[in-house]
Amino acid sequence: MDLDALLLSRLQFAFTVAFHIIFPSFTIGLASFLAVLEGLWLLTRKEAFKTLYLFWVKVFAISFGMGVVSGVVLSYQLGTNWSVFAAVTAPVIGPLLAFEVLTAFFLEASFLGVMLFGWRKVGPGLHFASTVLVAVGTLISAFWIISANSWMQHPTGHEVLADGSLRAVDWWQVVFSPTFPERFAHMALAAYLTTSLVVGAASAWRILRSGPSPESSIALRMAIGMFAVVAPLQLVVGDLSGKDVQRLQPAKLAAIEGFWETRTEQPFHIVAWPDRAIEGNRFELSIPKVGSWITAGSVEAEVQGLKDFAPEDRPPAAIVFWAFRVMVGLGMLMIALGAWGAWLTLRDALGRGGREGPERSRAFLWSAVAMGPAGFVAVIAGWIVAEVGRQPYVVYGFLRTADAVSPIGAGQVSASLLAFMVVYAVIFVAGMLYILRLIAQGPQGEEEDAPVSDGQPPGNALAAAPPEHRP
Amino acid sequence: MRRIIEPPPEAGAAPSPLWRRLAWFVGLAVAGTSATAAVAYGLRSLLMP
Numbered sequence: 214m215d216l217d218a219l220l221l222s223r224l225q226f227a228f229t230v231a232f233h234i235i236f237p238s239f240t241i242g243l244a245s246f247l248a249v250l251e252g253l254w255l256l257t258r259k260e261a262f263k264t265l266y267l268f269w270v271k272v273f274a275i276s277f278g279m280g281v282v283s284g285v286v287l288s289y290q291l292g293t294n295w296s297v298f299a300a301v302t303a304p305v306i307g308p309l310l311a312f313e314v315l316t317a318f319f320l321e322a323s324f325l326g327v328m329l330f331g332w333r334k335v336g337p338g339l340h341f342a343s344t345v346l347v348a349v350g351t352l353i354s355a356f357w358i359i360s361a362n363s364w365m366q367h368p369t370g371h372e373v374l375a376d377g378s379l380r381a382v383d384w385w386q387v388v389f390s391p392t393f394p395e396r397f398a399h400m401a402l403a404a405y406l407t408t409s410l411v412v413g414a415a416s417a418w419r420i421l422r423s424g425p426s427p428e429s430s431i432a433l434r435m436a437i438g439m440f441a442v443v444a445p446l447q448l449v450v451g452d453l454s455g456k457d458v459q460r461l462q463p464a465k466l467a468a469i470e471g472f473w474e475t476r477t478e479q480p481f482h483i484v485a486w487p488d489r490a491i492e493g494n495r496f497e498l499s500i501p502k503v504g505s506w507i508t509a510g511s512v513e514a515e516v517q518g519l520k521d522f523a524p525e526d527r528p529p530a531a532i533v534f535w536a537f538r539v540m541v542g543l544g545m546l547m548i549a550l551g552a553w554g555a556w557l558t559l560r561d562a563l564g565r566g567g568r569e570g571p572e573r574s575r576a577f578l579w580s581a582v583a584m585g586p587a588g589f590v591a592v593i594a595g596w597i598v599a600e601v602g603r604q605p606y607v608v609y610g611f612l613r614t615a616d617a618v619s620p621i622g623a624g625q626v627s628a629s630l631l632a633f634m635v636v637y638a639v640i641f642v643a644g645m646l647y648i649l650r651l652i653a654q655g656p657q658g659e660e661e662d663a664p665v666s667d668g669q670p671p672g673n674a675l676a677a678a679p680p681e682h683r684p
Numbered sequence: 685m686r687r688i689i690e691p692p693p694e695a696g697a698a699p700s701p702l703w704r705r706l707a708w709f710v711g712l713a714v715a716g717t718s719a720t721a722a723v724a725y726g727l728r729s730l731l732m733p
Contacts, residue, residue, distance in 0.1 A: 258695070267691055274689065285727075292731075314724075319717055326716035327709060332690045334708035336699055340692070343709075 219618045221626035222294040225633065227600075229286050231593050232637055236280030238592045241355055241401065242408025243273045244348035246435075247328075251344050255337055261427040268428075268656035269412070272648055274329055277321075279644050286633070294626065298607055298617035305371050305381045306361050309388070313357035320350035352401065359400050363393040365608050366599065367461045373611075392461065395454040396599075402447045403595065406547060407588025409439035411652075413554075414585025417578040419655040425572040428656045433571055433581070437558055441551030448544060458602075459508050462609060463517040464526060465602035468533040470504055471497075472518040479504035479516045484538075487530035492520060528604040536597035543591040550584050553577055 247270055254262035288310070291299045299306075327335055327343035335343070364370075370386025371379045381387050413436030419429040459466045467473070471482040471494050481503035485494035502512040509516050519527050554571050561570035571577055607614045699705070 254692075263692060267689065270689055319720060322720035323713040323716040326712040326719075329689050331708055331712050332692045334690070334700075334705065334712070336705045337692060339705060339709045343713075 218621050218623045218626050219615055221623055221630055222290075222618050222621075223614065225294060225626060225630045226287070226290055228630070229283065229290065229633060229637075231596070232641065233280065233283040233287060234592055234596060235589050236276050236283060237351070237355065238400075238404045238407045238589065239411065240273060240276050240280055241351040241404035242406075243269060243276065244344075244351045245405070246408055246412065247273060248341075248344045248348040249435075251341050255341055261431050264428050264656045265432055268651075270329070272651055274325075275644060275648055275651075277325065279641060283637075283641070293629070294619050294621065295607075295617055296619040298612065301378050301612055301617070302365075302608060303378075305364065305368075305379050305387055308381075308384075309357050309361040309364070313354055313361075317350045317354035317357065320353065321347050324350070355400055355404070356397060359397045360388050360390070360393055362599070363390045363396050364388075366390075366396075366603060367392050367457075368608055368611055392454070392457040395450060395457055398450045399447070399454050399595075402443050402450055403588065403592050406440055406443050406447060407592060409436045409443065410547065410581075410584050410586075410588045412436040413440065413581045414583075415652040415655070417581035418653065420572050421575070421578050421582070423655070430572050432656075434558060436581075437551065437554035437571060440547055441555040444544065444547040444551045448548065451541075451544070455508070459516075462602065464519065464522045465528055465533065465598075466508060467517055467519045467521075468528045468530040468602055469537045469598060470508060470516075471530065471534050472504065472516060473520050474518040475515060475521045476518070477505060477513050477515045478502045479508070479518075481507055482534075485534065487519075487534050489524070489527070489530065526605065528602050533598055533602045536594045536601065540591045540594040540598060543587045543594070546584065547587060547591075550580055553580070 247266055250262050250266040250269070253259070254266060324343040324346040327340065328347055331343065332340045364387055367390050369390045370381060370383035372382050374380055412432050416429045416433035416436060419426070420433065423429075455466070455469075458469070468487070470479070471485045471487045472479055473487075473493050478501070480497075480499035480501050482494060482497055482499045485497040485499070487494050505514045505516050506512045508514075519530060554577060557571040557574055557577060603609050605613050605615065607617045693699070
């Protein structure tokens with residue numbers, strides 16, 4: 214394989230964006246979870262909601278910071294590695310990213326401070342408003358990013374100028390391009406799913422280690438409620454998004470399904486290895502006719518295969534095919550986990566479960582722990598389908614990825630890629646380990662810590678004594 | 685050790701005057717925005733010729 218500047222730049226962007234997406238896909242859901250926890254605490258004054266809030270807000274603060282820092286790196290790469298893309302598409306993409314900064318980023322930055330440092334200073338009402346504004350800000354951020362990416366998937370509302378650059382002529386069409394609504398819903402639901410799986414796994418882990426507590430039990434049941442509802446809904450929204458792909462990006466659909474021939478009664482390939490060299494699949498395990506039905510709604514429907522497209526216009530089929538199966542496979546497991554958890558909760562609520570609430574089923578708790586990272590893996594797999602499936606274009610049908618790269622050398626990109634790998638390995642691994650340690654410690658961890666010493670050195674017995682009894 | 689992330693006030697604690705709470709709210713929001721703007725302009729000045 215020839216490691217030229219193009220391939221290295223693609224690897225670099227893939228590495229940094231895959232790392233970045235972990236954080237927003239967690240913080241979008243976590244911010245809303247925090248808003249719900251604080252709202253419930255204000256309504257009920259139940260101590261468990263406050264304890265949960267104070268625990269998860271720490272995880273949120275660290276994840277949010279890492280998401281911001283890793284996101285800034287992406288913006289710079291548009292200038293350093295993808296300057297042709299930036300120059301050609303800036304009149305369309307630039308304002309969308311600027312709107313993200315002006316609306317979402319500043320909203321989050323302004324009220325995160327109140328959220329973290331202001332509870333005793335601003336009072337409960339204004340603090341709750343700040344938490345809600347931060348949660349709304351994360352969703353607005355996703356709105357603009359998905360809008361920009363959806364435009365890259367199916368560009369509309371622009372015209373091409375004589376010098377080859379673009380100009381927006383209808384901002385409504387640019388912002389709300391045809392695939393945007395389904396893709397935004399798909400991403401927002403993915404974020405909520407990811408967060409609920411992490412919250413569920415952390416709570417299950419605490420229960421397995423220390424037994425049920427009000428905090429762990431509430432968080433586990435809230436998580437079950439979320440993924441039991443959202444996982445099946447995600448399947449429906451994902452199918453709608455798939456219909457967009459069939460209509461607007463038929464080459465991507467052919468790669469997703471491993472279709473090579475254009476025909477009716479396409480089979481559904483459960484597993485296969487799409488091979489460009491033979492223009493076909495190896496090791497197929499398929500169900501006849503079901504592929505046409507799933508993708509086009511009828512076994513008689515003719516669905517395009519990859520051979521309908523010139524070899525240079527086809528996406529890398531094997532990567533897209535398998536990334537899609539990883540995403541859907543994990544989605545199915547999430548639906549199963551949600552149904553299982555909902556069934557255990559319902560039985561418990563109806564008094565038919567005896568000691569079989571979700572907190573009492575070790576099999577369920579271990580399954581919830583195992584599924585903790587599933588949301589992140591599914592999100593990354595989904596983005597691989599979206600981005601690799603759009604190849605060889607960076608702006609579908611208009612600008613090829615090979616034509617979008619900066620005039621830089623492979624040596625320069627290798628050096629920056631290596632630097633990113635080292636920096637990310639040190640800083641972000643340390644951050645993630647810290648988050649995992651916090652999660653393992655659990656919401657009660659802080660309260661279990663040594664008492665506040667009030668100026669006494671750690672370990673001093675006087676620290677635990679009431680101030681009036683100290684010498 | 686003082687907690688960086690502030691917990692809510694104890695139940696029954698007398699709230700501070702409204703003007704002070706509003707001032708903190710605006711102050712913290714402006715401080716957050718200003719910090720972001722300072723970083724943004726700092727990075728911009730590094731990049732602009």
